[in-house]
Amino acid sequence: MGWILDGIPETREQALMIQTCGISPRHVIVLSAPDTVLIERNLGKRIDPYNGEVYHTTFDWPSDTEVQSRLKVPLGISEEETAKRLMEYHKNINRILPSYPKILKVISSDQPCVDVFYQALTYVQSQHRSNAPFTPKILLCGPTGSGKSLQAALLAQKYGIINVCCGHLLKEALASNSNIGEYIRPFFEQEMQVPDQIIIRVLINRLSKQDCIRCGWVLHGFPQDLNQATLLDNAGFMPNRVFFLNVPYDSVIERLTLRRTDPATGERYHLMYKPPPTMQIQKRLMQHPEDTEEKVKLKIDSFYRNSSLLEDYFDDVIYVNGDQDPYTVFEYIESGIILPLPTKVTL
Structure with missing residues (x-):
């Protein structure tokens, strides 16, 4: 069946630990977008405290007025907090990427979701050629x-x-x-x-x-x-x-x-x-x-x-x-x- 892993590794140390445990992905995708876009997206998030459902003021606003009225701004999404997390991300991602040579693809996520999906799907369906000149x-x-x-x-x-x-x-x-x-x-x-x-x-x-x-x-x-x-x-x-x-x-x-x-x-x-x-x-x-x-x-x-x-x-x-x-x-x-x-x- 296979698997898809999201949210880890967040540091080079985690990448090394995962590899040591024998967890070896065949494809690695990095979704990339300008920081200004990511900050704007984050600022628009809203959460329904009743069921934990996440909405967005621009991209996914609920039609139910009752749901609209009870939405709250999540903690930790201010512009300053988001910018701080992005700085930490950029520092770590540059140390993680060398862990996955030859199997890495960066895809711009600043485009329609369906385009991002099909680019990712095309890549994971591809087969990597080995550099080894014999069966190792x-x-x-x-x-x-x-x-x-x-x-x-x-x-x-x-x-x-x-x-x-x-x-x-x-x-x-x-x-x-x-x-x-x-x-x-x-x-x-x-x-x-x-x-x-x-x-x-x-x-x-x-x-x-x-x-x-x-x-x-x-x-x-x-x-x-x-x-x-x-x-x-x-x-x-x-x-x-x-x-x-x-x-x-x-x-x-x-x-x-x-x-x-x-x-x-x-x-x-x-x-x-x-x-x-x-x-x-x-x-x-x-x-x-x-x-x-x-x-x-x-x-x-x-x-x-x-x-x-x-x-x-x-x-x-x-x-x-x-x-x-x-x-x-x-x-x-x-x-x-x-x-x-x-x-x-x-x-």
């Missing part, structure tokens, strides 16, 4: 906190490939109450590692589906060691691009151990990069059990114990410095997809 089968490797999930989401969004996260697949299998889900359940309940043979069955099932065969895929979270890499290879799903995201040990610790969640709103914060706006919020923030320094260090150590064998197993590994802006990292990864395959490079 991409593997992203790196320690926990290196940004694999976000880069996979960006690749899936731009190239229309399937984002395959091993951890998500196992959770989906568990929630489906299927036979394989019942095999997985005891391991989840006892917080134990799911056996490799079960994981590879789940992966084979997903990578064999038509969308992965037709569009390609980007895999992260598996393989984590040489045995898993061998299982993936023997199953016939050898990647044709392998990227290792290198992030310093201290940077990973900083990224993960300072993450917090507000239990009252679900809002996510980072004590350094996105601190809570008030002390009241800061006092109630909670840390995810997996983000403690002890557990993060165990995950990092586990990755680096196996990484050298993984690097040697795959041919033509591309190394990327993951300790920089996410979109700079993405540009380096993208160059490794579009350009001829290098032998051994460090980006």
Whole structure:
């Protein structure tokens, strides 16, 4: 069926969070109009306090005199307040737009609604051509906190490939109450590692589906060691691009151990990069059990114990410095997809 999302993201941080969660739109439309037009439109709004219905003094005035008499001016629509919100919007939108290259279209909304609608409809019915010169089968490797999930989401969004996260697949299998889900359940309940043979069955099932065969895929979270890499290879799903995201040990610790969640709103914060706006919020923030320094260090150590064998197993590994802006990292990864395959490079 598909979906349409409105009202979010309002900031670059929200755009990054959405992409990290794997929400990748195929088309992004920005409706644009001069500020003077938007202010005029806003000033004409009226609200019916009886049912919350919104009307407009110029474009949508009710014919019922009783309704007319009870309409009120909504709060926050004065010229000064509207101009302030528009300034904030313009500041944020210029930072959001680079998050959606190649799939973005700006449509003037200062024209009849029916014209705006048909321009938008024509655009969403269009198909984007991929820049990839082959069917991508991409593997992203790196320690926990290196940004694999976000880069996979960006690749899936731009190239229309399937984002395959091993951890998500196992959770989906568990929630489906299927036979394989019942095999997985005891391991989840006892917080134990799911056996490799079960994981590879789940992966084979997903990578064999038509969308992965037709569009390609980007895999992260598996393989984590040489045995898993061998299982993936023997199953016939050898990647044709392998990227290792290198992030310093201290940077990973900083990224993960300072993450917090507000239990009252679900809002996510980072004590350094996105601190809570008030002390009241800061006092109630909670840390995810997996983000403690002890557990993060165990995950990092586990990755680096196996990484050298993984690097040697795959041919033509591309190394990327993951300790920089996410979109700079993405540009380096993208160059490794579009350009001829290098032998051994460090980006």
